[in-house]
Amino acid sequence: QKEVEQNSGPLSVPEGAIASLNCTYSDRVSQSFFWYRQYSGKSPELIMSIYSNGDKEDGRFTAQLNKASQYVSLLIRDSQPSDSATYLCAVYSGYSTLTFGKGTMLLVSP
Amino acid sequence: GAVVSQHPSRVICKSGTSVKIECRSLDFQATTMFWYRQFPKKSLMLMATSNEGSKATYEQGVEKDKFLINHASLTLSTLTVTSAHPEDSSFYICSARDSGGSDRSKQYFGPGTRLTVT
Numbered sequence: 001q002k003e004v005e006q007n008s009g010p011l012s013v014p015e016g017a018i019a020s021l022n023c024t025y026s027d028r029v030s031q032s033f034f035w036y037r038q039y040s041g042k043s044p045e046l047i048m049s050i051y052s053n054g055d056k057e058d059g060r061f062t063a064q065l066n067k068a069s070q071y072v073s074l075l076i077r078d079s080q081p082s083d084s085a086t087y088l089c090a091v092y093s094g095y096s097t098l099t100f101g102k103g104t105m106l107l108v109s110p
Numbered sequence: 111g112a113v114v115s116q117h118p119s120r121v122i123c124k125s126g127t128s129v130k131i132e133c134r135s136l137d138f139q140a141t142t143m144f145w146y147r148q149f150p151k152k153s154l155m156l157m158a159t160s161n162e163g164s165k166a167t168y169e170q171g172v173e174k175d176k177f178l179i180n181h182a183s184l185t186l187s188t189l190t191v192t193s194a195h196p197e198d199s200s201f202y203i204c205s206a207r208d209s210g211g212s213d214r215s216k217q218y219f220g221p222g223t224r225l226t227v228t
Binding site for chain 1: 142144153154156159167201203213215216217218219220221222
């Protein structure tokens with residue numbers, strides 16, 4: 001049974017701070033890792049993908065992957081109230097579908 | 111690029127009727143599309159994998175005769191909720207995988223369809 005675990009939150013951070021979102025996965029052969037952002041009442045939006053160990057930066061977002069620890073994280077720098085959403089971690093293990101975590105709710109207060 | 115549309119965005123139907131939801135990949139071809147359902151404040155639940163030109167693969171517990179999936183072209187998959195009941199009211203979201211893309215694992219989501227059965 002492939003599992004992706006996330007803390008449900010909410011994670012509360014003040015505006016301008018760094019938000020750190022974490023995800024662990026169970027399948028060691030996982031190949032691709034994604035972060036989706038989902039606003040309330042909307043569908044998920046792909047914001048980051050990462051495939052190899054290390055960091056990947058895109059604007060205010062940094063994804064970090066550690067395959068040995070089966071751990072992937074998302075850092076959001078200079079958090080804004082508009083970043084308030086649920087962040088879904090998704091893992092692809094070579095089978096047809098992605099396995100999603102249940103998501104972490106992020107609240108950024110002005 | 112990688113835009114997925116869904117139609118309708120909202121639909122209200124009476125109990126016992128059927129509703130069809132369309133999912134289209136607008137700027138890429140998708141041999142594989144996925145249908146999800148999400149209840150309020152709950153996580154995404156994969157219902158089925160839609161394969162162009164072949165039968166859909168349903169997840170355990172999803173009634174294939176109630177949720178009919180057709181994937182007749184490389185850019186269109188449809189989900190028909192048959193004999194809808196109030197408990198079928200939910201947010202239905204499709205996603206698609208770019209068949210010609212370099213990353214076959216990446217999925218792009220449509221905007222979702224909110225179904226209310228009265």
